[in-house]
Amino acid sequence: MSVWIGVDLGTQSVRVMAVTGDGQVVGTASRALTSHRDGPRHEQDPEQWWRELSVAAREALRYVPASEVAGVAVDATSGTILLTDPSGRALTPALMYDDRRADAGRANEVGAAVWERLGYRRMQPNWALPKLLWLLRDAAEGARLAHQSDFVNRRLVGHDVATDLSNALKTGVDLIEERWPLEVMDALGVPSQILPEVVRPGTRLGVVCAEAAQETGIPAGTPVIAGTTDGCAAQLGAGADRVGSWNSVLGTTLVLKGVTKELIHDPLGVVYSHRAPDGSWLPGGASSTGAGVLTRDLPGRDLDALSAQAGARPGPPASVTYPLVSRGERFPFDAPGAEGFTLGSPADDVERYAAILLGAAFVERLCFDYLDLLGAPVDGEIILTGGATRSAYWTQLRADVLGRPVTLRENAEPALGxxxxxxxxxxxxxxxxGVVDPSGADLTEAYLRFVTELERRGWLDAAAAEHARERTDR
Known part of the structure; x- marks a missing residue:
């Protein structure tokens, strides 16, 4: 029986999972990672990734026969990079996905035509290419770019490795031509020799070398497969891999990722697409709304108890809250000045809780309305993952707001992906x-009132608001 190893390099931990071909988890382990934060600075020690991965891998594979291990793939946080020497030794700390010390102005000025063609239009300061330019100011001779997963994969195979298109997206790779846009890189002063080769996720990079096998317990000769970003890994773990299917991840914030045949172009730049192993596209976006508001606005409350009490009350919530975790919205519209609000007057904590849940569900529906406006197919399976799925009440509310069945998976974490x-x-x-069907509750009027309020405040574009109204009549 073959066993496949998935490695998830997150922000707070590295997780290793061993899974059989029929989905049985036969080994799992995780180890904590530490970060260094100071204002816009967020760094990690790359050597810690390898040390903790090695410990976690040995624990996860403790009872797995070496003869059964058939392959390993690693995901990583999107936009995390460092510089290494030619032997793969770290020359700099790793600049994490949300390190914002760089400036994207030069990258956007020089690469505007390419970024426009790729559909996302512009880079953010925390994207990898602006950070690379920032690092290159004091780079040692012979320095090379490494994404988080590249650093680990090189240790696994013992020689230089290609990077995957998914992790290279925020470094400016041309996802259409599947190569670096060398004319842009040259104009930015990025030497071509520091850039790794690029391959699609799922490409074989090499095999685990003897030294890595001794440290990690992963058998020597095990194929090492090019991975993805953690978001794409979670999508794969959820099984959202068919055109028109979507994975909606609702935890602290809300993230949607789907599958399309064609590249989606978004005039607002809030939706951008990764490239799938088969060449299709994986569009998605991340909202600033989500369950993070619950712990902020209802501190110390038993959320499970509130969920049970909300579910016991008749009818849908009478109020709705726009649950922004922090100031500013990123998806399904771009509004840096957006702030949370409540329509109605919740009488107690149960009503406040339900209003937050309803608002998150409305944002989720609006995301699908906006994706439909862009031409993305949204008629396939909707798979819900994330911490919010622990609440049966919230899951039912989301099915009712979407007016469609929603699917729940047993396990949908990035390591599984x-x-x-x-x-x-x-x-x-x-x-x-399981699959949760809509109950038949009619929330259309409340949803349209919510959409109108977002438009009135100047955050939601009139065309997007009108499209949301039109879809309620279909």
């Missing part, structure tokens, strides 16, 4: 926990 990618076949590895 990497095991799926390493195997090359998701058919038996993705297990469904």
């Amino acid at each position: 990497m095991a799926v990618l390493a195997s090359g076949d998701s058919s038996g590895m993705i297990r469904t926990r």
Whole structure:
């Protein structure tokens, strides 16, 4: 029986999972990672990634026969980079995905035509290319770019490795031509020799070398497969891999990722697309709304108890809250000045709780309305993952707001997605926990009132608001 290893390099931990072809988890372990934060600065020690991965891998594989291990793939946080020497030794700390010390102005000025063609239009200061330019100011001779997963993959195979298109997106790779836009890089002063080769996720990079096998417990000769970003890994773990299917991840904030045949172009730049292993596209966006508001606005309350009490009350919530975790919205519209608000007057904490949940569900629906406006197919399976799925009340509310069945998975974490990618076949590895159908509750009027309020405040574009209204009549 073959066993596939998925490695998830997150911000707070590294997680290793060993999974059989029929989806049985036969080993799992995680180890904490530490960060260094100071204002816009956010760094990690790359050596810690390797040390903790090695410990976690040994623990996860403790009872897995070496003869059964068939492949390993690694995901990483999007936009995290460092510089290494030619031997793969770190020359700089890792600048994490949300390090904002760089300035994107020069990258956007020089690469505007390419970024426009790729659909996302502009880079943010925390994207990898602006950070690379920032690092190159004091770079040692012979320095090379490494994404977080590249650093680990090189240790695994013992020689230079290609980077995957998914992790290279925010470094400016041309996802259409599947190469670096060398004319842009040259104009920015990025030497071509510091850039790794690029391949699609799912490409074989090499095999685990003897030294890595001794440190990690992953058998020597195990194929190492090019991975993805953690967001794409979670999408693979959820089984959202068919055109028109979507993975909606609702935890502290809300993230949607789907599958399209064609590249989606967004005039607002709030939706951008990764490239799938088969060449299709993985568009998505991240909202600033989500469950993070619950712990902020209802501190110390038993959320499970509030969920049960809200579910016991008749009818839908009478109020709705726009649940912004922090100032500013990123998706389904771009509004740096957006702030949370409540329509109605919740009488107690149960009503306040329900209003927050309803607002998050309305934002989720508006995201699908906006994706439909852009021409993305949204008629496939909707798979819900993230912490919010622990609340049966919230899950039912989301199905009611969307007016469609929603699917829940048994396990949809990024490490599983990497095991799926390493195997090359998701058919038996993705297990469904259940499907929740709409109850028939009519929330259209409340949703349209919410959309109108967002438009009135100048945050939601008139065309997007009108499209949301039109979709309620379909």
